[in-house]
Amino acid sequence: MSDAGTPSISDPGTILINECVENEIKIFSIPGPSAVASAISMSGFSEKFFFYGFLPEKKKNLINEFQKLSALGSTIVFFISPRKINKVIPEIKINFSGRKIVFCREISKLYEEYIRKNVDDLELFSKDLKGEITVVISEKNEDENNSQKLNESDKSIILKMINNFSLKEITKFINQNRDVSKKEIYNYCLKIKNEN
Structure with a gap:
C-alpha cells in the first residue's frame, strides 16, 4: 500500500485502514x-x-x-519540509532552550545526513536542504524539569539558616518544601557563604 515509508505514519494510510476495519477486512x-x-x-x-x-x-x-510540546519531558520527534525549516528555528530556540537537536535528512538514502546541535547554538541554514527532514529534540534534563526558581522568601530563609546549618541541610530543607532544583539551591547557598 506504500512505495516508501510506513503507511498511516503521517500519510493518508489511516483512511484505508479505517475502511478495512469498517468492512471487516483483515x-x-x-x-x-x-x-x-x-x-x-x-x-x-x-x-x-x-x-x-x-x-x-x-x-x-x-x-x-511548541508551547505544549516544550512542557513534555520526553524526546520529541516531528517531520518538516526543507523549505519551512528556517521559519521554525526561531521558535525552536525560544521553546526548547537547553536541549539538543538532530536534523535527520534523507534517511537510508545516498545523501543521508545527521546535523547535531545544541538548540541554543542553532542558526538559520544558509543553504537549501533537500529531502524530507525528521527533527529529534532531546528530553528535558533534570534541572529543566524543576520549573520553579528561588523566590525572595526562599532567599530570606537561606540567609537566616546560613550560619547555623550546613549547605547540605539547607538545600534539603528548601528542596522538601519547594519544587526547586537542589543544584540551584546549593549554588545560591554557596554564593551567600562566600560573600559572608
Missing part, C-alpha cells in the same frame, strides 16, 4: 522503513518519545503547539 502489518524509529535510534536521546508528525502551517498554531 489487515496485516509488515514492518518496514520508518523515519521515526531510525531517527530516534540515531539520535542518542531517550527512547521515551512523543511523535508529533507534520507541524501546523500557521505561525499562531505552531507557537501554540
Whole structure:
C-alpha cells in the first residue's frame, strides 16, 4: 500500500485502514522503513518519545503547539519540509532552550545526513536542504524539569539558616518544601557563604 515509508505514519494510510476495519477486512502489518524509529535510534536521546508528525502551517498554531510540546519531558520527534525549516528555528530556540537537536535528512538514502546541535547554538541554514527532514529534540534534563526558581522568601530563609546549618541541610530543607532544583539551591547557598 506504500512505495516508501510506513503507511498511516503521517500519510493518508489511516483512511484505508479505517475502511478495512469498517468492512471487516483483515489487515496485516509488515514492518518496514520508518523515519521515526531510525531517527530516534540515531539520535542518542531517550527512547521515551512523543511523535508529533507534520507541524501546523500557521505561525499562531505552531507557537501554540511548541508551547505544549516544550512542557513534555520526553524526546520529541516531528517531520518538516526543507523549505519551512528556517521559519521554525526561531521558535525552536525560544521553546526548547537547553536541549539538543538532530536534523535527520534523507534517511537510508545516498545523501543521508545527521546535523547535531545544541538548540541554543542553532542558526538559520544558509543553504537549501533537500529531502524530507525528521527533527529529534532531546528530553528535558533534570534541572529543566524543576520549573520553579528561588523566590525572595526562599532567599530570606537561606540567609537566616546560613550560619547555623550546613549547605547540605539547607538545600534539603528548601528542596522538601519547594519544587526547586537542589543544584540551584546549593549554588545560591554557596554564593551567600562566600560573600559572608
